[in-house]
Amino acid sequence: MRPPFRFPEDLITLQRAWQQTYAELAQAPAGAGTTMLRRRLIALSGALCTHPHWTTPATWRTGSVELRRATHASASAE
Numbered sequence: 224m225r226p227p228f229r230f231p232e233d234l235i236t237l238q239r240a241w242q243q244t245y246a247e248l249a250q251a252p253a254g255a256g257t258t259m260l261r262r263r264l265i266a267l268s269g270a271l272c273t274h275p276h277w278t279t280p281a282t283w284r285t286g287s288v289e290l291r292r293a294t295h296a297s298a299s300a301e
Contacts, residue, residue, distance in 0.1 A: 241267040
Protein backbone atom coordinates (compact mmCIF):
# COMPACT_ATOMS: atom_id res chain seq x y z
CA MET A 224 0.00 0.00 0.00
CA ARG A 225 1.31 3.43 -0.94
CA PRO A 226 1.66 6.08 1.74
CA PRO A 227 -1.02 8.77 1.52
CA PHE A 228 -0.12 12.01 -0.19
CA ARG A 229 -0.25 15.17 1.89
CA PHE A 230 -1.45 18.25 0.07
CA PRO A 231 -1.55 21.86 1.23
CA GLU A 232 -5.05 23.02 2.11
CA ASP A 233 -5.00 25.78 -0.52
CA LEU A 234 -4.21 23.19 -3.21
CA ILE A 235 -7.14 21.05 -2.08
CA THR A 236 -9.38 24.11 -2.14
CA LEU A 237 -8.23 24.92 -5.69
CA GLN A 238 -8.94 21.36 -6.85
CA ARG A 239 -12.42 21.41 -5.30
CA ALA A 240 -13.17 24.72 -7.00
CA TRP A 241 -11.98 23.24 -10.32
CA GLN A 242 -14.20 20.18 -9.89
CA GLN A 243 -17.21 22.33 -8.97
CA THR A 244 -16.69 24.64 -11.94
CA TYR A 245 -16.26 21.67 -14.27
CA ALA A 246 -19.49 20.12 -12.98
CA GLU A 247 -21.36 23.41 -13.47
CA LEU A 248 -20.01 23.69 -17.01
CA ALA A 249 -21.01 20.10 -17.78
CA GLN A 250 -24.56 20.76 -16.55
CA ALA A 251 -25.03 24.01 -18.44
CA PRO A 252 -27.35 23.71 -21.43
CA ALA A 253 -25.94 24.38 -24.89
CA GLY A 254 -25.86 28.08 -25.66
CA ALA A 255 -26.28 29.03 -22.00
CA GLY A 256 -23.49 31.59 -22.07
CA THR A 257 -20.75 29.55 -20.43
CA THR A 258 -17.93 31.98 -21.12
CA MET A 259 -17.46 32.89 -17.46
CA LEU A 260 -17.36 29.24 -16.39
CA ARG A 261 -14.84 28.38 -19.12
CA ARG A 262 -12.64 31.32 -18.15
CA ARG A 263 -12.82 30.33 -14.49
CA LEU A 264 -11.88 26.75 -15.37
CA ILE A 265 -8.88 27.97 -17.38
CA ALA A 266 -7.74 30.23 -14.53
CA LEU A 267 -8.14 27.44 -11.96
CA SER A 268 -6.24 25.02 -14.23
CA GLY A 269 -3.35 27.46 -14.44
CA ALA A 270 -3.34 27.99 -10.68
CA LEU A 271 -3.34 24.22 -10.08
CA CYS A 272 -0.51 23.53 -12.52
CA THR A 273 1.72 26.31 -11.21
CA HIS A 274 1.10 25.79 -7.50
CA PRO A 275 4.40 25.80 -5.55
CA HIS A 276 3.64 22.30 -4.21
CA TRP A 277 4.59 20.83 -7.58
CA THR A 278 8.38 21.07 -7.74
CA THR A 279 9.05 18.64 -10.59
CA PRO A 280 7.01 17.47 -13.59
CA ALA A 281 6.99 13.89 -12.24
CA THR A 282 5.48 15.09 -8.97
CA TRP A 283 2.75 16.87 -10.90
CA ARG A 284 1.85 13.79 -12.95
CA THR A 285 1.67 11.43 -9.99
CA GLY A 286 0.40 13.86 -7.42
CA SER A 287 -2.34 15.38 -9.55
CA VAL A 288 -4.05 12.01 -9.85
CA GLU A 289 -3.85 11.50 -6.09
CA LEU A 290 -5.13 15.04 -5.52
CA ARG A 291 -8.21 14.37 -7.68
CA ARG A 292 -8.80 11.07 -5.87
CA ALA A 293 -8.46 12.71 -2.45
CA THR A 294 -10.83 15.57 -3.22
CA HIS A 295 -13.31 13.24 -4.91
CA ALA A 296 -13.28 10.89 -1.91
CA SER A 297 -13.75 13.73 0.57
CA ALA A 298 -16.61 15.19 -1.50
CA SER A 299 -18.31 11.80 -1.60
CA ALA A 300 -18.02 11.45 2.19
CA GLU A 301 -19.78 14.77 2.85
